Amino acid sequence: MLMETHKRHLLGWALFTPAAILLIAFTHYPTIATFINSLFSNSSIIRPSRFIGVEGYQDLFDDPVFWKVFSNNIWLALGTIPTSIGLAIIMALIVNKAVPGRSFLRIAYFTPTMLPMIAVANIWLFFYAPEIGMLDQVLGLFGIDSHNWLGNPSTVLPAIIVMTIWKEAGFFMIFYLAGLQTISPELAEAAELEGSSRWNFFWRVQYPLLLPTTLFVLINAFLNSFKLVDHLFVLTKGGPDNASNLILYYIYETAFSFLDISYASALTVFLLLLLAVTALAQFYFVDKRVHYR
């Protein structure tokens, strides 16, 4: 009997261990290490690391670059999320109908999502390049002067926002398409018989039924706007003058260009907290939120 229990325990541990090792080694340990690093100063040859407590976090609040980068992130979120959600809904409504060439449209809308961010950035580099870029070529036809879209602090963030929308809208479309397909076609027929117009049906039925989808997409879009930075490596490196810099890229710079591990750790902990709070909000809302069926 005792042998039995022993064996079962052993099996349990055997199954648990590989996953635990991976989780601890690559998630928990780095998180804790980062937190600890953020409480200590950087060590150098002449000065060993010492405990500085929350000093790193105070630096963060006094750092104008941090605030610049953080507000860039907020602008990026505000600029991309509503528009890409709106576009996603429109695209989903289009490809949900029995239009000719529907599968082609679906794939076309989804393609930008399948591309890696680096590839997307390379494509858009070609659009935005001054003089020779497609945007300038087209605008040139209308007699509009050439712009250095990515080199000008006032246009660089909007340029990145447009690119991000292009990349994300197709991804969100998939969720809306799935959401639309759970709505029974009989509802549309019942509404049609009552004389409800397409627009009326969208506002009174489809939109409210898609609310859980919207909430899910909203939070994912918010998280993504902090997580996606690959394109900065190709397009702007955060420049000019941090005009397109984002938190994650700033962390990378701080750690690996400025070699300030302590400060990078404080920034990382801040970002982690922000994402954790958002993720918790997601669990809370998505679970609590009205589920109709």
Place this chain on the structure above:
Amino acid sequence: MSGIEIKNLTRVFGDVKAVDNVSFSVPEKTFTVLLGPSGCGKSTLLRMLCGLESATSGQVFIGGKDVTSLEAARRGVSMVFQSYALFPHLDVKENIQFGLKVRRVPKAERAEKTQAAAEIVGLSGLLDRKPANLSGGQRQRVALARSIVSEQSVCLMDEPLSNLDAKLRAEMRDEIRSLQQRLGLTVVYVTHDQVEAMSMADQIVLLDAGKIVQAGTPAELYTRPESVFSARFVGIPPMNILSIEMSDHDDFPAALSKTVNSNPSIGFIGVRPEHISVTSTGLPVTVFGTDYFGGETVVRAHYRDSTIYFRCADQPDIKPGDELNISWPEKQTHIFDQNKIRMASD
């Protein structure tokens, strides 16, 4: 004026003729049931009536007006769907007045009509519930109330009771029928359940493979089936059909065997289970099963390759394996030709 007239209506999907040259009329304020096996085109026909499906050819008249090319909302019909088509995010009240809102009916009038419709179907206490918190029967009532509140005189229903349990179904059958009569609705009702058809209809339109097999009152369909298909589709257990070729005519009731012998074009004869009785001479059958229902027992027996059902009162002393002789009054025989079509006998 809300009678319906259907003329040569056809609907083709690819190479399937879902509805094939169908014509019939539904008099005002009557109850017509479209009956037939699965896939025979009942739903397609109903959807063409209300304009959710377009007709390949043919015409639909409602209240004397050609509505064939009119959009669904302007045909003056309401519809109750098989799965009720309730809006899951709206409460009962909002579901009922969905159409009123679309038509911008003033608020006070809306509330009044909603209340009245809810009372008719017995939902008054549940107006604030969401559909998810209603039973199947209650959802069905919401769908009915929505149809009532639209004040259309034509109401179409596609298998509205198929998601309910047997007891509730019987209740709702009565209720829908009495509602139709009270409100003077013209109803076209789709079902594949012949019990619903028999108990509710003024007129049954029996369909098979997109074509009308027979149209008439329930009694006409039961007592004068135009074909073997009608005969076997209506009635439980179905009518017994014997192939002349496979039977020994001398086993039939005397007068019948004379008729059969003198008329070579007879292909099949039919007799309802309730007209058969056990006799000392007659058709020899071997019993293979009995179903006791309390007031009656249905006996299942073999005659050569055919299965014969017959009813006996109470619980007769019949067991599987028994060899019996059966007979029936000659005038209760239905006679069909080689093509399974009823022959003019009288």
